[in-house]
Amino acid sequence: MPIKIENVAIAVRDLEATIGFFTDLGLTVLGRDEVRGEWSDTAVGLDGNHAKIAMLGTPDGNGRLELFEYIHPDAIETEPTLPNEIGMHRVAFSVDDLEHTLQIAARHGCHPLRGVATYGDVYKLTYVRGPSGIIVMLAQELKKS
Structure with a gap:
C-alpha cells in the first residue's frame, strides 16, 4: 500500500x-x-x-x-521544544535565498537560535524559533545538482 x-x-x-x-x-x-x-x-x-x-x-x-x-479545550502552554528533545522536532523548508528569508523572519521577531552554518558544500542552513515556539529550519542549497 x-x-x-x-x-x-x-x-x-x-x-x-x-x-x-x-x-x-x-x-x-x-x-x-x-x-x-x-x-x-x-x-x-x-x-x-x-x-x-x-x-x-x-x-x-x-x-x-x-x-x-x-x-x-483551552490550549496548554508548554516550554518551547529544544532541538534535542524527543518528539516533534521541527519543520524544514528549502529556500532560494537564506539571507533574504532571514530578513523576513526577523520582521516577525524570529531569529536564528545560534547562527547560520554551512553543511559541507551542500547547504547553508539555520534553525529559527518561529511563532508559538515552533522550530523552523531554513536551508539554501549551495550547489544545484
Missing part, C-alpha cells in the same frame, strides 16, 4: 500571527475553517474539541502545513 505525507499539523497560540509568518516566507493559504462536533471529538480524541484551522501550501504544491488554534 503506497503512503504519502498529507500534512504536518501544529497547534499555535495565535493563528493569524502564525499565518502571517508562514505566508511571508512564501506559503499560501489553501483554506480555513472552524472545526467542532462529534466527528472532530472522535478523530482528535478530545471531548468538546473546537479549533480554528488553516491549511497552508508550499509553492511547489508538494508540502502542506495545517495550523490550528484551540478554542476548546
Whole structure:
C-alpha cells in the first residue's frame, strides 16, 4: 500500500500571527475553517474539541502545513521544544535565498537560535524559533545538482 505525507499539523497560540509568518516566507493559504462536533471529538480524541484551522501550501504544491488554534479545550502552554528533545522536532523548508528569508523572519521577531552554518558544500542552513515556539529550519542549497 503506497503512503504519502498529507500534512504536518501544529497547534499555535495565535493563528493569524502564525499565518502571517508562514505566508511571508512564501506559503499560501489553501483554506480555513472552524472545526467542532462529534466527528472532530472522535478523530482528535478530545471531548468538546473546537479549533480554528488553516491549511497552508508550499509553492511547489508538494508540502502542506495545517495550523490550528484551540478554542476548546483551552490550549496548554508548554516550554518551547529544544532541538534535542524527543518528539516533534521541527519543520524544514528549502529556500532560494537564506539571507533574504532571514530578513523576513526577523520582521516577525524570529531569529536564528545560534547562527547560520554551512553543511559541507551542500547547504547553508539555520534553525529559527518561529511563532508559538515552533522550530523552523531554513536551508539554501549551495550547489544545484
